[in-house]
Amino acid sequence: MKAEGKTKQEVVSEFRSGEILRAARRVFAAKGFSLATVDDIAEGAGVAKGTLYLYFPSKREIYLAAFREGVSELAAASREAVEKAGTMREKLRAYVATRLRYVEEHRDFYKIYHAEFGNLTHPSTTDEWFLNVYREQLEMLGALLREALERGEIRPLPTGAMASAVYQMVKGIMLRRILGWSDETVDEDVEALCEIVWSGIKSS
Amino acid sequence: MKAEGKTKQEVVSEFRSGEILRAARRVFAAKGFSLATVDDIAEGAGVAKGTLYLYFPSKREIYLAAFREGVSELAAASREAVEKAGTMREKLRAYVATRLRYVEEHRDFYKIYHAEFGNLTHPSTTDEWFLNVYREQLEMLGALLREALERGEIRPLPTGAMASAVYQMVKGIMLRRILGWSDETVDEDVEALCEIVWSGIKSS
């Protein structure tokens, strides 16, 4: 019972999983789930294919592990940013800024995340899980909007529709940046987006 | 040289291609490109697999044919609606309404269209083609916004970012409807969306 911190084995093991996930994210981002092969990932991680299966039970689980990490981080960061901010307008800006910045620094993650959205209408690879994540994300925005609505800060429009619109607007700007179609800096995009959204929903 | 209208063969041939494409759209919408099999489509169309290859050279071409038709229709309808409308605000409403209504009646198409967006960051199935379609769609919106900007109808924000935001907002509402998460009627969604967008961009 050598119970101090981490055993050597644990360290090595974590290092390996980490390397595998890094490689997986690169490969899945570049090719998508179906076209990426397990051999690609093994090669990218610098290990033999068999080794992958010592750490993960299947290709899908590798994918999910690579994906979940980012999704959780992004969701947590968004939530935290919103909670910290004061006024509705500040919350909005915090939300937009946090997400755009996160994606800017995790481009491989964004590509997977974005691709997975495409599967939302035919749940396959990630089954129900990601659908629920999306629902929760919208629900968080929805709750925020309902509160603001009660305080009369925003106009009386269906909050569900507003939440979808805001969420996807942000995602659209992310896509634009990833495709290299934006000349603006992140901050400029944040600024423009906040302007549009806030003018769009605030009570006049 | 029996050159009146269509020969019997042509009629039969068109009927077959039509049936195949209808089946293809159903299958691709339900499973996505990779998980859909050619056998699925053949079964859905009520013909043998070999028959598909009399009408289309490959799985990918079936997919593209099923996809292109809808994309072109939607793009044409959007453009036409916008051109017919008078003021900027009317153009916006025409754009939103046309698209939401089209998707409402072509749900299978929307699922393919939506899924294909996910591949935009790793061009594979549709290669460059769909990327260009998307670019053109944004460009149409962008041009519209630039004109309005020159006339001082909307506020001075980057038109590219605005176009992305608007486009994706509409797409987000489509997704919401397809997932069955919207209690609103199409017209109510159109109304809400127009409100948000117009308030968001019009000059104050």
Next chain:
DNA sequence: TAGTTCACTGACTGAGTAGTCATTCCACTG
């Protein structure tokens, strides 16, 4: 009626790939 054509069929082929497992390698122990 016998002959010809051709759309159609579906069993088959071959390529590609997820997952396995007998073997090798190496770090550590006594």
Next chain:
DNA sequence: CAGTGGAATGACTACTCAGTCAGTGAACTA
């Protein structure tokens, strides 16, 4: 240094599936 256990390997298996093609039969033709 010999012995041991477990991590790592990669050739191999089992399977899926896009695409093929020899064969069938129904509709025409002479």
